[in-house]
Amino acid sequence: MTWLLPMILAAVSTAAPFEAGVARADITPREPIRMGGYAARTRPSEGVARPLWAKALALRDARGGRVVIVTLDLRRAPRILTDAVADEVKRRHGLERAQILFNCSHNHSGPALWENDPFPALGAEDYAVCRRYMEWLTKVVTDLVGRALSDLAPATLTASEGSAGFAANRRVATPKGYEIGYNPSGPVDHRVPVLRVTGTDGKLRAILFGYACHNTAAGPVSYQIGGDYAGAAQQSLERAHPGVTALFLQLAAGDQDPYPRGPAEWADRHGATLAAAVEKALASERQTPLGGPLKTAYREVELALAPHTRELFEKRLSDPLPARVRNARTMLKAYDEGRPMVSLLYPVQAIRLGDEFALVAIGGEPVVDYALRARRELPGVVLAGYSNSVRGYVPSERVLAEGGYEAGDSAIYYGLPGPFAAGVEDTIFTAIRGVLDAAR
Numbered sequence: 155m156t157w158l159l160p161m162i163l164a165a166v167s168t169a170a171p172f173e174a175g176v177a178r179a180d181i182t183p184r185e186p187i188r189m190g191g192y193a194a195r196t197r198p199s200e201g202v203a204r205p206l207w208a209k210a211l212a213l214r215d216a217r218g219g220r221v222v223i224v225t226l227d228l229r230r231a232p233r234i235l236t237d238a239v240a241d242e243v244k245r246r247h248g249l250e251r252a253q254i255l256f257n258c259s260h261n262h263s264g265p266a267l268w269e270n271d272p273f274p275a276l277g278a279e280d281y282a283v284c285r286r287y288m289e290w291l292t293k294v295v296t297d298l299v300g301r302a303l304s305d306l307a308p309a310t311l312t313a314s315e316g317s318a319g320f321a322a323n324r325r326v327a328t329p330k331g332y333e334i335g336y337n338p339s340g341p342v343d344h345r346v347p348v349l350r351v352t353g354t355d356g357k358l359r360a361i362l363f364g365y366a367c368h369n370t371a372a373g374p375v376s377y378q379i380g381g382d383y384a385g386a387a388q389q390s391l392e393r394a395h396p397g398v399t400a401l402f403l404q405l406a407a408g409d410q411d412p413y414p415r416g417p418a419e420w421a422d423r424h425g426a427t428l429a430a431a432v433e434k435a436l437a438s439e440r441q442t443p444l445g446g447p448l449k450t451a452y453r454e455v456e457l458a459l460a461p462h463t464r465e466l467f468e469k470r471l472s473d474p475l476p477a478r479v480r481n482a483r484t485m486l487k488a489y490d491e492g493r494p495m496v497s498l499l500y501p502v503q504a505i506r507l508g509d510e511f512a513l514v515a516i517g518g519e520p521v522v523d524y525a526l527r528a529r530r531e532l533p534g535v536v537l538a539g540y541s542n543s544v545r546g547y548v549p550s551e552r553v554l555a556e557g558g559y560e561a562g563d564s565a566i567y568y569g570l571p572g573p574f575a576a577g578v579e580d581t582i583f584t585a586i587r588g589v590l591d592a593a594r
Contacts, residue, residue: 171445172507174351175212175305176360176399179298181227182206182379183265183287188280190229191262192374193477193567198280199265203372203380203418204389206264208295209401210302211351211360213311213507215446221505222299223255223362223513225401227381228264229369230544231256235267235292242296247303252452254299255503255515257541259384260404261369263376263421308354311444313511316346316435320383320424321367323522324411325558332558336413342366343406343525346428347536348435349444349511358395363387363432364403364538366525371412371421383412386425391432400432404540406525408518408547409560445508451592452504455585456497458575460562464489467571481566495571501542502582504589510534512593514586515541516548521560523550527583532590546570551579 182205186198206227214220222243236256243249266276266284276284323340325332343366351360369382381388384402391400412424467489470482488494503515512535514528520539527550528537539548546568547560554561554573562573 170308170310170354171216172309172311172448173214173306174309174311174359175302175307176210176351177298177301177305178207178209178399179294180205181208181291181294185283187265187283187287188276189377189379190264190266191370194374195377197377198283199379200377201379203263203376203378204385206261206379206381206385207388208298209399210298211362211399211401212299212302212306213448214306215448217447219446219448219450220249220303221253221255221448221450222249222302223401223505224257224295224299225403226256226258226295227261227385228258228267229260229262230267230540231258231542232267232545233543235288235295236542238292239296239299243299246300252450252503255505255541257403257515257538258544259369259381259402260407260519260540261382261384263372263378263380263382265379309359310352311507312350312352312441313444314348314350314435314438314441316348316431317344318346318365318428318431319344320412320427321365321407321410322413323409325409325553325556325560332556332561334559340409341522341526342410343522346431346435348432350436350441358398361391361395361398361400361432361436362403363400364405364536365428366405366407366522367410367412368407369404371415371424372418373416375416376418378418380421382421383424383428386422387428387432390426390429394429394433403538406520406522406537406539408521408539408549409553410522442510444511447508449506449593450504451589452501453585453589454499454501455581457500457578457581458497459495459571460573460575462494462571477566481569484569485571498545498570500582502585502589503542504586504593506590506593512536512590513538514590516582516586517541517543518546518548519544519560520548521550521553523552524548524579524582528586531583532586535590548582549574549578551576554578
């Protein structure tokens with residue numbers, strides 16, 4: 155009967171080209187904490203509407219290629235977190251930097267993260283709370299990755315796509331320039347890419363899905379911790395599929411807001427809409443089976459910032475906006491130390507699952523133009539923003555030329571001196587093509 159062994163192994167290899175493991179950890183703050191995302195909030199959180207989660211999906215192909223995708227119900231991923239976790243994961247498990255991806259839902263109903271987070275202006279006690287949370291979070295996420303790797307078991311992967319229509323472009327042209335509002339005719343990306351992970355027993359194990367929309371259905375009036383629409387969608391899917399882990403990827407949402415929005419109940423409504431789109435994609439007959447090999451690549455590129463002078467920031471010291479004054483002081487300190495900021499180190503990552511599927515993860519808050527260009531020029535690529543390091547909006551050349559909040563006015567809130575220099579979009583796409591080629 156030994157002649158049957160090669161046939162059996164071949165059948166198993168065909169049926170389950172990957173191993174997959176999943177893990178989750180509740181990362182809800184254990185004490186009242188200042189919340190990130192809205193400068194209008196003036197006090198710590200008051201209760202929990204929905205728990206926050208860190209989740210991990212580990213994949214390994216037949217050749218031993220590995221990757222772990224970590225999703226976080228947080229506004230952003232500062233380097234102090236991602237670098238520390240990546241370094242410790244390499245020490246414990248041998249994963250290189252290209253083999254671990256961090257993506258944040260850009261949730262505005264979660265904690266402020268203390269590194270380079272100048273709004274609101276936190277006092278010493280508030281900073282101490284945020285620092286304790288960051289130190290605890292680093293340990294939790296590091297352990298999470300290990301648990302996902304320990305959970306590896308044979309699995310099949312398929313990709314499909316749905317659609318949800320509640321994201322709308324928020325850049326509105328006015329006589330005073332571009333302002334944040336509601337632009338129903340502006341560019342959007344309503345696609346909902348879905349990656350389905352199924353065990354050899356045919357049971358669904360994990361769902362990785364994405365959408366391009368700010369996670370801000372609940373406005374600044376709410377002081378309750380929660381995962382907003384992305385948290386609601388994950389919770390809905392996990393209730394509908396007991397034992398399944400649902401992971402949300404934030405895509406290119408820099409100029410995309412949920413509409414309607416404001417009252418907290420819109421988080422549940424939009425979450426239900428997104429979950430329904432995922433369910434429809436899961437049930438679709440148009441499933442693309444994914445095979446190996448699994449390959450990854452990661453690099454960091456320098457994004458040039460627009461020229462600035464010391465005099466610019468000296469003038470801003472008398473600005474009526476406190477955030478602009480705080481930013482000016484930070485920039486003047488850098489000038490005093492002989493290191494004015496002239497560029498930003500920017501992460502670009504690619505994960506390929508054979509020839510059928512590729513996930514590109516870029517840092518910051520890219521506007522939707524990046525996803526639309528990727529769709530035109532890079533078929534089969536899913537482009538996620540808010541990954542590995544989130545420090546500022548990333549405008550396209552169009553948005554940069556138009557001006558406004560995403561083009562550079564928001565820089566003061568991210569510890570940046572001002573907008574990026576012209577050419578930022580092509581620099582990033584050159585890096586994207588580079589990591590895709592490296593991951594072939």
